[in-house]
Amino acid sequence: MSAPAATTATDGITAAASEPIRTVFYGRKNRTDTIALRLLRQQYQLCERVFRSRVVITHCFYDLPADVDPATLHDAGLPRREGGWRELAASLSTPEPGYDLIVSEKAERLSRDPFEILDRERLAAQHCVPIAYATEPWNPVLEMLPQARALTALLRRRVLGASYFTIGNLYMSGQGV
Numbered sequence: 001m002s003a004p005a006a007t008t009a010t011d012g013i014t015a016a017a018s019e020p021i022r023t024v025f026y027g028r029k030n031r032t033d034t035i036a037l038r039l040l041r042q043q044y045q046l047c048e049r050v051f052r053s054r055v056v057i058t059h060c061f062y063d064l065p066a067d068v069d070p071a072t073l074h075d076a077g078l079p080r081r082e083g084g085w086r087e088l089a090a091s092l093s094t095p096e097p098g099y100d101l102i103v104s105e106k107a108e109r110l111s112r113d114p115f116e117i118l119d120r121e122r123l124a125a126q127h128c129v130p131i132a133y134a135t136e137p138w139n140p141v142l143e144m145l146p147q148a149r150a151l152t153a154l155l156r157r158r159v160l161g162a163s164y165f166t167i168g169n170l171y172m173s174g175q176g177v
Contacts, residue, residue: 019146023055024099025079026088027062028109037068037076043105044079050134051103054143058099061088085110085120092127100145102131 027043029036040062048057063084073081091097102124104110110117110131124131132142 020056021054021101021142021145022058022099022149023051023101023103024059024061024088024091024097025057026085026102026104026109027060028064028085028111029062030065032064032066032068034076036064037073037078040064041077043109046105046134047103051132051138054138055101055103057103059091061085089120089123092124092129097127097129100129100149101142102129104131104133106133106135 025044025047027040029040043062044057044060051057057079059082060079061083062078062081070080088102107117107121110120121131128148130139130142130145132139
């Protein structure tokens with residue numbers, strides 16, 4: 001007779017090990033002509049090809065100097081645009097942005113200004129979302145992102161649960177508001 005399987009608080013973390021890394025693509029071009037849009041598509045395809053076995057691109061952000069009709073972007077073979085860097089930066093601060101990693105062709109796609117590149121990398125790091133570049137070697141530490149996401153969700157549930165019980169206990173004892 002076998003013993004019943006024990007469940008632990010880390011079951012969700014081990015289950016996350018088989019999940020792909022949820023990724024957002026970021027690209028940039030300084031023109032909107034057909035050639036520039038084709039080059040932007042090549043940036044996206046390079047990231048897809050280089051990171052294919054490790055990640056799933058769930059969102060796409062790219063900056064263009066002017067608004068381009070979504071049909072033109074679709075005809076150029078580009079995925080649906082969810083905004084540029086400003087929108088990507090705003091999504092970083094949400095509790096669950098829907099991705100664990102930002103991928104881009106190379107650092108110069110974040111900005112042409114090296115100080116702006118550092119600022120953008122720092123902003124992403126402050127929100128625990130690393131940036132990987134298709135032209136640089138893969139960092140094996142990034143393989144742990146799904147487990148980190150599961151651990152963060154577990155901690156968030158425990159903190160929310162603890163604050164609920166603390167407030168409830170104060171209220172029930174007559175010490176609360």
